[in-house]
Amino acid sequence: MPAKRERVVKALMVVVSGAYYLMWVLAALVVVLPLLHLLGVPGVHMSTSVAVTLPTPAATVTSDWGNGVFVLRDARAVMEIPWGLAPGWFILVDWLRQALGVALLLLLLHELRGFFREVRAGNAFSTGNALRLRRMGLLLLTFFLVAAVLGSILALAGRLAVKSSTVHLGTILGGSLTPVLVGLVLLVLAEVFGHGAELEEERALVI
Amino acid sequence: MGIQVKLDRMLEGRGMTLTELSERIGITLANLSILKTNKARAIRFSTLEALCRELGCQPADLLAYEEDGT
Numbered sequence: 001m002p003a004k005r006e007r008v009v010k011a012l013m014v015v016v017s018g019a020y021y022l023m024w025v026l027a028a029l030v031v032v033l034p035l036l037h038l039l040g041v042p043g044v045h046m047s048t049s050v051a052v053t054l055p056t057p058a059a060t061v062t063s064d065w066g067n068g069v070f071v072l073r074d075a076r077a078v079m080e081i082p083w084g085l086a087p088g089w090f091i092l093v094d095w096l097r098q099a100l101g102v103a104l105l106l107l108l109l110h111e112l113r114g115f116f117r118e119v120r121a122g123n124a125f126s127t128g129n130a131l132r133l134r135r136m137g138l139l140l141l142t143f144f145l146v147a148a149v150l151g152s153i154l155a156l157a158g159r160l161a162v163k164s165s166t167v168h169l170g171t172i173l174g175g176s177l178t179p180v181l182v183g184l185v186l187l188v189l190a191e192v193f194g195h196g197a198e199l200e201e202e203r204a205l206v207i
Numbered sequence: 208m209g210i211q212v213k214l215d216r217m218l219e220g221r222g223m224t225l226t227e228l229s230e231r232i233g234i235t236l237a238n239l240s241i242l243k244t245n246k247a248r249a250i251r252f253s254t255l256e257a258l259c260r261e262l263g264c265q266p267a268d269l270l271a272y273e274e275d276g277t
Contacts, residue, residue, distance in 0.1 A: 205248040206247070206248055206249040206250070207238045207241060207251065
C-alpha cells in the first residue's frame with residue numbers, strides 16, 4: 001500500500017478504535033446509571049428526553065438584508081420526563097431503546113474495525129469485507145427501526161401523559177432518516193466489494 | 208481439461224527444480240505451483256517470456272490444449 005494511503009487508513013483506524021472504546025464506556029453507563037437510579041443512590045437522576053413541538057412564538061425578526069422579515073416556524077423543545085414520575089414499562093422501553101442503540105452501534109464499530117484491519121493487511125476487496133459492509137448496512141437499518149419505533153412509543157406516551165400545560169405541545173414521531181440512507185449506501189457498497197473480491201480472486205490466479 | 212502447462216516435464220528435462228526456476232525468474236514458488244498444477248486462470252506474456260528464456264524452449268513446448276476427457 002502506498003505510504004500516504006497507509007497513513008490515511010491508520011488515522012481512520014485510530015478514530016474508529018477511539019469511537020469503539022468510547023462506545024464501551026457508554027454501554028457501561030447505560031447499564032450502571034439506571035441501576036444506581038433504581039437503588040436510590042443520591043445525585044443520580046435519570047430522565048427520558050422526548051422531543052415536542054411548541055406553538056410558533058409571536059415574534060417579528062427583521063434583518064440587515066432588506067425590508068422583509070425572517071419567519072419563525074416549527075418551534076421545538078425537549079420535554080424531560082423524570083424516571084421518578086414515569087411508570088415501570090416506560091422506563092423499561094427507554095432503557096431498551098438506549099441499550100439496543102448502544103449495542104447496535106458497538107457492533108457496527110466492531111465490524112468497521114475489522115474492515116480497516118483487512119484493508120491495512122492489503123485485502124480491501126475480500127469476501128470478508130463485503131460481508132462486513134452488508135452487516136453494517138443491516139445494523140444501521142435495524143438501528144433506525146429501533147430508534148424510530150421505541151422513540152415514537154415514548155414520545156406518544158409522554159405526550160398523552162400530559163394533563164395540563166401552559167403551552168400547546170405537539171408530538172414528534174419517527175426518527176432521522178440518515179441511518180436509513182447510510183445503511184442503503186453500505187448495502188450497495190457490499191455488492192460492489194463482493195464483485196471486487198471476485199475480480200481480486202481472478203487477478204490472483206493470473207501468473 | 209483445456210490449456211495444460213507442461214512445466215514439470217520441462218523442469219525434469221533440464222534437471223531444474225521449481226525452487227531454482229522461481230529464483231531465476233522472480234516469480235514466487237506458490238505462483239509457479241499454481242501454474243504447474245494448472246490452477247491458474249491466465250498467464251502473462253512477461254511470465255511466459257521469462258519461462259521460455261530460462262528453460263530454453265518455445266511457448267508451444269510449455270502449453271498444450273487437451274479436450275475434455277483426454
